[in-house]
Amino acid sequence: MRKVFLLSMLLCCLVGIATAQTRRLTGKVVNNENGSGLSGASILVKGASQAAVTDQDGKFAITIPTGNVVLVVSSVGFASKEITVTNQTSLSINLTSESNALDEVVVVGYGERKKKDVTGAMSSLQSKDIVRSNPTMAAKAIQGQVAGATVTKASNRPGAPYNITIRGENTINNSTAPLIVIDGLMGGDINNLNPNDIQSMDVLKDASSTAIYGARGANGVVIITTKKGVSGKPKVSYDGYAGIKYLAHVPKLRTxxxxxxxxxxxxxxxxxxxxxxxxxxxxxxxxxxTTNWADVATDPGMQASHNISVSGGSENTTYRFSAGYLNEEGNVLYTGFKRYNLNAGLDSKISDRIKAGFTSYITYSDQNWGSQESLRGAFRAxxxxxxxxxxxxxxxxxxxxxxxxxxxxxxxxxxxVPNPLSDIDPITSKLQTKTISAIVNAYVDINILKGLNFRTSLSGSHIGQEIGDWRGTWSKSQLANKPRTQLDNKKTQSYTIDNILTYKTDFGKHKLDFTALQSAFYQRDELATIAVKDLPFNSYWYALQTGTITAQGSSLVERTLSSYMGRVNYAYDDKYLLTITGRSDGASQLAEGNKWAFFPSVAAGWKISSEKFMQNQNLISNLKLRVSYGEVGNSTVNPYSTQASLLNTGYDFDGVAATGFAPLNLANKDLRWERSKELNFGLDFSILKSRLSGSIEVYDRNTVDLILNQKIPNLTGFSQVTANVGKIQNKGIELTLNSVNIAKQDFKWTTTLTFTKNNNKLLELYGDGQLVDKGNNLFVGFPIRGNFDYQFAGIWQLADTTAAKVYKQVPGSVRVVDQNGDNLISSTNAIDDRTYLGTQLPNWIMGMTNRFNYKNFDLSFFLYYRNGVQYRNSTLSGTFGELGTRYNSLASLNYWTKDNPSNTYFSPYVANPYRGAINYQDASFLRISDITFGYTLPQSLKNRLKMSNARVYAQVSNPFIFTKYTGFDPEFNSAIYQDDVPSILVTMGLNISF
Structure with a gap:
């Protein structure tokens, strides 16, 4: 009895203690727009199990712990909200409709606009989207997350850059890369940025959006805004991960x-x-x-990233400083990439009318790519x-x-083939690139009068590169000869001055926004190179004077761009939108009379969902129709291309060898901009209480005055001249979908999907009626980047002996299509059995991100599918396809013999003049990547640790890929001697802030 009494007393004490540690909170959740109660809204104590749901009037009651508590309040169709509760006993919580997320501000170039007022085609990525996959390069974050953008890595080597194209390729001989704008600096290098320092990336896609950048907007624009300070007490954040890169998807070789x-x-x-x-x-x-040379030459590599930042400030002055470090080891021995970043930003309100600030960004990287031959040697030995x-x-x-x-x-x-381990040794072969870059942007913002604002900014960039290429005595290229080396020093400097005057006013139902711009841009590129052979010892590129100079040279290229721009944004009754832009650019690359060009655009929008006839329905919360037209130019014209140039050459002078100069090319003073004209239709929508939202874009872009080398009669003394000839069309459709699939009290599943379909077509070539340029794989009526060759038709079989003999072939030989049926395979201009096989441009692309949240746990993964690319498999045509006695080859190559009448691969024992036809492969692929599982610490624990955020996670990148392509990586046409093996990256990461 005594034990029962004591136990009862103990239970009462425990209940009392528990009661003392909790309290009751009541309140109401309402619609921010009309104040009505929201039924079915969930209220969850962050990091704990306590939860409640509002009744039909939006009221709730919940038991919460004592002390400071964070409530997560959510409702379908409304943006979630976190509320910090101190000593309150009752709350009124306002939720904003997710359609009002359209009030989010996006950067549109020389200004900002609310998303709901944008009339052009653009996509935005925020910081959380950019760092989701822990990319080493910021450009990778765009892949599959921005409809209309094609992002392809250059190789699997550590530190390799990514190539971006937007809405197809608009040019043949000039750059297809979009303009990169970093904190106002035009022409910055996205690959030098630490993704953790980026606040947002706004991608301008249609000509009406990019026309504000005039001659530099033909390939699209990516506007990057780095993170800035926020007023408040200092906040320290750390984001980092460490992991291992395992070899994956490596083709199996013969035992x-x-x-x-x-x-x-x-x-x-x-x-x-x-x-x-x-x-x-x-x-x-x-x-x-069996000696597995590929295994001997490779090893799992470590990869780690550490980033720390400090931000804060007062009401008038904010600051942010950050430092970042990335170390990525390659899977090929002795290869790797290291990057160090420093970032500083300060914004200050000097007076009621004047603001000023600056951003600085410094990057140093060291890239070691080792031998150009070691990996190929490992797969051939x-x-x-x-x-x-x-x-x-x-x-x-x-x-x-x-x-x-x-x-x-x-x-x-x-x-x-020498021993691959010899070529891998840094003493034998080394390819090292050291890069230092600095970006500085400073501005002064003056509020002259109400609505009238003037902003002036100066941006500068410096990029210095040292590239050393060393080949020792026992490297593949030297093979017992004395070492040789080459050293390149590159330096690029640029400056941009922008003076912007804006005026905003509204009267009645009318809103006007005027922007005027004067801009000046200068760029200077320097290059010095020297190549030396017969070096007496292993000195890399540090004792060039001890060898024999085989080549040397230097160059200087300068270019300037002067610009004037005007833009008017008009809105009536917040329903009808109009944007008119005009920009005039003058470029130094072109000759007098063609330096200046004017680029206009106009765009209109109609917010259908704001009309009265749309008010009494619950299906559609946002519906906006957009239409735009614009013209832009491509300023990537090579400097001095309008002028004639000279060639240093040798000649015979009365039996004596002499040197002199001879004309290299003809001048063309009429050379002008490549120009793109684009019509775009867009539809933004949000339905089912914002459970499904997105946009659809349909566009038609025509690029004229392509800069190509036009053939001219040989009697001129030249074979060609650079001229404006040719037309390209890109038209397509883009789709972006955001869905809330499940939204429960403790569980949420959301999906983001992007779809890109672009049709590229060459409309005109050289302007003289010519339809085909076989030498450059250009065909009117087909996409550019085409493949032109014999069409593979299988392998001649024993039953085909008689038919094969007609073509001078035997069973086991590659069979190709006789296109004209004349019983002769020919490649002459008059009779050519080669044909257009396909293009290296994708047919369509899809990206999908799925996110799951259950209480404090989160799970996400990414799917990326690319369809329609055809490559002439570089590895199959060389490294892997050498069936014979000299080199090893793919174990999967099912070659023809009398006992194995394969129809997929030829016999290595008979003549195969058309063997190259077998190398064209479909490089479509599906990649499942960035599988991330995370856990956020409970709020109570974070409070005790005095942390504002604490999350741990594990991530697996590139674990699965499905493709018929037999090369290293279907994402790009890999040449083994310029690549690394594909890998699976497994990491553990930590995000904390104080």
Whole structure:
């Protein structure tokens, strides 16, 4: 009885303690627009299990812990809100309709606008979207998240950049990259930025949006705004991760037994002599030992990123400082990329009328790409080879050499491929790029009168690069010759001055916004290069004077752009929108009479959902129709291309060799801008209480006056002249969808989907009626970047012996289509059986991000699909496709023999003059990537730790890819000697702030 009494007393005490640690909170959740109560809204204590749901009047009651508590309040169709509760006992909480998220401000170029008032085609990415996948390069964040943008990595090498095109390719010989604007600086390098320092990226796509940048807007514009300080007490944030890059999706090569069958057994069966193997190789064959050179030359690599920032300020002055470090090791030994970033920003309200500020950004990177040949050598070297000299059975048989313990010829008679480990050694081969870049932007903002504002800004950029390429004695390119090296020093400086005058006013139902701009841009590019051979020792590029100079040179290129722009934004009754823009640009690259060009645009919008006839319905919360037309130019005309140039050449002068100068090309003073004209229709929508929202864009862009090399009669002394000839069309459709699939009290599932379909077509070539330029793979009526060759029709079989003989072929040879049926395969101009096979441009692209939130847990993953690209597989046509006795090859190549009548790959034992036709492959692929699982610490624990945020996560990047392409990576046409193996990156990360 006594024990029962004591237990009862203990329970009462515990209940009392629990009661003392909680309290009751009541309140109401209302619609911010009309004050009506919101039924079914959920109220959740962040980081805890307590939750409640509002009744039909929007009222709720919830038990919460004592002390400071954060409530997460959400309702379908409304933006979620976090409320900090101190000692209140009752609350009134206003939720804003997600359609009002359209009040979000976006950067449109030389100004900002509310998203709901934008009339052009643009997409925006915020910081959380940019860092979602932990990209090493900021450009990757655009991939699959911006409809209309095609983002492709240049290689798998550490620190490799990404290439961006927007709405297809508008030019053939000039740059297709969009204009990058970083905090007002035009022409910045996106690859030098730390993604963690970016607040937003606004992508301008149609000509009416990019016309404000005139001659530089033809390829689209990406406006990058870096993070700024926010008033309040200092906030310290850390974002970082560390992980391992595992080799993945690596093609399997032949084992020793499979190679022996190819090089000996099947050769004899085909009536050819079998390959003669050395004693060392025979020992490998007998023991069935395989040297996996690809495995020997590669290893998992580490990758880590650490970023720390401090921000804060007063009501009048805010600041932000940050530092970042990235270390990415390659999977090929001794390769890697390191980047260091420093960022500082200050904004100050000097007086009631004057604001001033600056942003500075400094980056230093060190990129080591090692040998150009080591990886290719690893995939070509025979599996019968021996790694170390000490393990050779009879090194004298093949004249092998001991180089730092390695068997340089691997115990093989054929000396085409040296030991891959020798080429990988930094003493033997090294390709290093050191880059330092600095960006500075300073501004003064003056409020002259009510609504009248003047802003002047100065932006400057400096990029310095040192590129050293070292080839030692036992590198693949030297093979026992003395070392050689090359050193390039590049320097680019640019300055931009912008003076902007804006005036905003409204009267009655009318709103007007005027912007006037005067801008000046200057860029200077310097290059100095020197190449040296016969170096006496391993000095890399630091003792050039000890060798023999084989080449040297330097260059200086300067360009300027002067601009004037005017823009008018008009809105009536907040329903009908009109934007008119005009910009005039003058560029130094062009000759007098063609330097200046005017680029106009007009755009209109109609907010249909604001009309009276749309008010008494609940299906559609936002519906806006847009139409725009604009003209833009491509200023990437090579400087001095309007002028004639000279060539340093040799000639015979009365039997004596002499040097002098000769004309290299004809001048063309009439050269002018490439010009794009675009019509765009857009529809923005939000339905089902904003559970489904998005936009649809349909566009038609025509680019005229393409700058191409036009052929001219040889009697002129020249074969061609640079001229404005040719037309390209890009038209397509873009779709962006955002959906709230499930929204429960503790669980939420959202999806973002983008779809891009672009049709590229060459409309005119050289302006003389010519329809085909086979040498440059250009065909009127087809997309550019085309593939022109014989069409693969399988392999000649034994039953086709008679038919094959007509074409001078035998069973086992590659069969191609006789396009004109004349029983002759020809490639002459008069009779050509080659044909247009496909394009390297994508047919359509889809990106999808799924996000799941359950209490404090979050899960997300990304799908990326690209369809329609055709590559001439660089690896299959060289590294992997060399079926024979010299090199190893893909194990999956099902080659033809009499006993194996394959119809997919030719016989290595017969002549194959059309073997190249087999190399064209569909490079469509589906990639599942960026699988992230995270956990945010409970609010109570964060309070005890005095943290404002704390989240840990694990991420797997690039775990799955589905494709029929047999090369390294279907995303780009990889050449093995310029690449790294694909990898799966597994990381653990931490986000905290105080």
């Amino acid at each position: 020793t037994a499979e190679f022996y069958k190819l090089a000996y057994t099947d050769r004899i069966a085909a009536g050819l002599p079998g390959t003669v193997f050395t004693i060392a190789e025979q020992a490998k064959i007998t023991a069935n030992e 025979r599996p019968t080879g021996t790694i170390y000299y000490k393990d050779l059975t009879n090194p004298s048989q093949n004249g092998d050499i001991n180089v730092n313990g390695l068997a340089i010829w691997m115990g093989i008679n054929d000396k085409q």
